[in-house]
Amino acid sequence: MEYKDYYKIMGLSKDATQDEIKRAYRKLARKYHPDVSKEANAEAKFKELGEAYEVLKDPKKRAAYDQVGRGWQDGQPFTPPPDWGFDFGADQGFAGARPSGGFSDFFEALFGGGFGRGRGGAWSRQTQVQGSDQHAKIQIDLEDAYRGAVNLISLNIPQTDSQDRLVSNVRTLNVKIPKGIKAGQRIRLAGQGMPGFGGGGNGDLYLEIEFKPHRYFRADGRDIHLELPVTPWEAALGATVPVPTLGGTVELKIPAGSQAGKQLRLKGRGLPGATPGDQYVTLKIVTPSARTDEAKALYEKMAKVMPMNPRAAMGV
Amino acid sequence: MKKEIVVISGTVLDESMRFSLMELCDFTKANPERVIEMVEEGVLEPEGSTVYTWRFDTHALKRLQIAIRLEQDLGVNLPGSALVLDLLEEMERLKR
Numbered sequence: 001m002e003y004k005d006y007y008k009i010m011g012l013s014k015d016a017t018q019d020e021i022k023r024a025y026r027k028l029a030r031k032y033h034p035d036v037s038k039e040a041n042a043e044a045k046f047k048e049l050g051e052a053y054e055v056l057k058d059p060k061k062r063a064a065y066d067q068v069g070r071g072w073q074d075g076q077p078f079t080p081p082p083d084w085g086f087d088f089g090a091d092q093g094f095a096g097a098r099p100s101g102g103f104s105d106f107f108e109a110l111f112g113g114g115f116g117r118g119r120g121g122a123w124s125r126q127t128q129v130q131g132s133d134q135h136a137k138i139q140i141d142l143e144d145a146y147r148g149a150v151n152l153i154s155l156n157i158p159q160t161d162s163q164d165r166l167v168s169n170v171r172t173l174n175v176k177i178p179k180g181i182k183a184g185q186r187i188r189l190a191g192q193g194m195p196g197f198g199g200g201g202n203g204d205l206y207l208e209i210e211f212k213p214h215r216y217f218r219a220d221g222r223d224i225h226l227e228l229p230v231t232p233w234e235a236a237l238g239a240t241v242p243v244p245t246l247g248g249t250v251e252l253k254i255p256a257g258s259q260a261g262k263q264l265r266l267k268g269r270g271l272p273g274a275t276p277g278d279q280y281v282t283l284k285i286v287t288p289s290a291r292t293d294e295a296k297a298l299y300e301k302m303a304k305v306m307p308m309n310p311r312a313a314m315g316v
Numbered sequence: 317m318k319k320e321i322v323v324i325s326g327t328v329l330d331e332s333m334r335f336s337l338m339e340l341c342d343f344t345k346a347n348p349e350r351v352i353e354m355v356e357e358g359v360l361e362p363e364g365s366t367v368y369t370w371r372f373d374t375h376a377l378k379r380l381q382i383a384i385r386l387e388q389d390l391g392v393n394l395p396g397s398a399l400v401l402d403l404l405e406e407m408e409r410l411k412r
Binding site: 029033034035046050130133135150173174176178181185189190192204206207274 | 321322323324325326327328329330332343344345374378381382385386389390391400404
């Protein structure tokens with residue numbers, strides 16, 4: 001295992017006061033807390049920080065760490081001294097910590113005794129710790145939400161490897177995506193969270209659904225929005241045109257005299273549910289380019305026959 | 317040999333679901349007194365007028381889970397949690 005420089009992790013000097021340690025922890029915890037952080041590696045950083053603080057906040061553990069750590073550099077191969085033994089005293093060392101999240105081997109080698117490795121005794125045998133819940137966001141295709149699917153989900157679980165480096169372990173699960181699920185909804189998978197300790201049950205896994213961006217559909221709750229290109233004559237004269245929906249192509253009647261931006265509704269063509277969503281189609285008028293003389297003449301004729309100023313409302 | 321694929325099914329927490337105080341505590345392993353304090357502080361807003369008839373929706377479940385983590389990890393007190401939760405929701409809304 002490698003030596004961990006808890007001071008470096010917390011951005012502190014070795015002579016930091018307990019107040020400084022607390023302040024640094026609070027500041028970094030806010031920065032890396034998985035619920036509020038936008039940092040990519042927030043979860044791993046937060047875990048590392050929690051471990052550093054667990055040692056440095058406790059003057060007894062800190063003193064022991066300082067003693068054993070004299071002369072070591074962060075990342076150096078490390079073996080605890082043969083006569084190493086940390087006395088946990090009355091508080092058992094772990095109050096407030098979240099052991100189910102798992103600390104590094106380095107931490108366990110120095111302070112893990114209180115948790116039943118060898119010297120734990122009666123306390124550890126009686127201790128049951130429930131595994132913590134896990135929360136993750138998953139991106140799925142709109143089509144899968146429409147039809148229902150089984151998706152292979154990969155979860156990154158921050159763990160320490162044999163060299164005691166913080167790595168992401170990938171856990172894969174086949175999860176049933178129920179038909180009609182919406183973005184923002186969560187699926188609760190009971191017992192699929194972090195493992196418990198000492199006979200405590202597993203935590204639960206919560207998966208929050210996000211939709212992958214779609215080429216032309218956009219979901220809003222169960223409603224689906226689509227921008228539909230139409231020709232000027234389809235908009236002006238009215239037409240029945242094919243429209244893609246999640247359930248396949250349907251025919252849509254465009255009323256004569258439609259303008260760009262007009263919204264039409266296909267009832268019940270959104271995501272399924274007790275009240276199925278609708279599909280909203282917004283017309284986008286696409287003008288053919290005047291490439292030939294004949295086409296140019298046609299546009300010029302239009303200008304003469306149907307003169308109009310589309311900017312009249314702007315006073316120009 | 318055919319490899320068997322294990323498919324895990326969960327419960328979708330949809331907007332029609334409601335939980336009693338005890339069900340909510342069972343899900344989150346939260347202490348009922350703590351949940352009552354959160355209702356009094358306005359962090360959670362159940363339907364129903366008494367503790368016995370309170371019904372929490374899935375939105376409340378999510379808020380409770382985040383509030384518990386904020387308290388455990390950052391030492392945020394209840395008014396602080398309420399503020400953070402409202403701001404997080406505002407951020408989500410703006411992102412959409």
